[in-house]
Amino acid sequence: MSELIGIGLYTPAEAARLTRVPAAKIVRWLNGHMIKGQPYKPLWQSQIDLEDGHTYLGFRDLMELKVAAEFIKHGVSAIRVRAAIEVARDVYGYDHPLSTDRFKTDGKDIFLRVIDDIADGSEQEKLLNTFHRQYTFAHIIERSLKGVEFDETGAPSLWWPVGHRERIIVDPARSFGQPIDEVSGVPTSVLAAAGRAEGAGPAARAFDVPLTSVKRAMKFEMQLEKGLAA
Structure with missing residues (x-):
């Protein structure tokens, strides 16, 4: 791979x-x-x-x-x-x-x-x-x-799917392009799943990431599910 x-x-x-x-x-x-x-x-x-x-x-x-x-x-x-x-x-x-x-x-x-x-x-x-x-x-x-950033050749290189303020990025050079939390680099799907299973606080401690990272990931993944359902 x-x-x-x-x-x-x-x-x-x-x-x-x-x-x-x-x-x-x-x-x-x-x-x-x-x-x-x-x-x-x-x-x-x-x-x-x-x-x-x-x-x-x-x-x-x-x-x-x-x-x-x-x-x-x-x-x-x-x-x-x-x-x-x-x-x-x-x-x-x-x-x-x-x-x-x-x-x-x-x-x-x-x-x-x-x-x-x-x-x-x-x-x-x-x-x-x-x-x-x-x-x-x-x-x-x-x-x-x-929300797309371009490299020096004019090709897309990075995507902020819900805007810069939410600090979630899609970067083909990291995690095979899966959405990640910008602060921790952990895929949002992983943080969100842990947050749903254990609660945001325990998940943040388990992954040693800020609580806000888990909450952002949970919010983002919920938005994806709603978009898919729509």
Whole structure:
């Protein structure tokens, strides 16, 4: 598993908890699928293939998933998103271009190139209306990458899933990308499980972490469960 250090490792179920995109949809997007005999290619190639017949995601897949889901939520078809990824991959040279910092500034032009290539003018106007009806293009990107930090190449490197103040981070270089308490470095799932089983105070003493770390972890994991249920 050493080759996964710095990449992160998530099952579709774990990715669903963090992004609120249903696990079945994640699998379809990464593996492709058939509808009435019509094949649909994957939106992009996953970072991880453990050659065990199961689907996994890396941290970059997780970030790409967040952006793709936000576009689809606002009316851009999966076909258009796939085509935009292919064009942006050629332009930027990244395998996961939607989640790059650069895409935030010039990704709109890429989508318009896609529409020009595969549809008529009315479709282009429809896409523009989608971006401007409720959210600007920049707002869609900003919303999907909220709390994400980028490295010097413009690639996402760290995610604060509930904001900096809550001090919970998703870092592909630590705990295989599982959410951790920033102060102690312990996965939130571990602290929360101990807190539920033993109480926050005993759990804090057992792991030698501040009481606030356990309480934050319990709150965060409860939010994930509520999001999944919703």
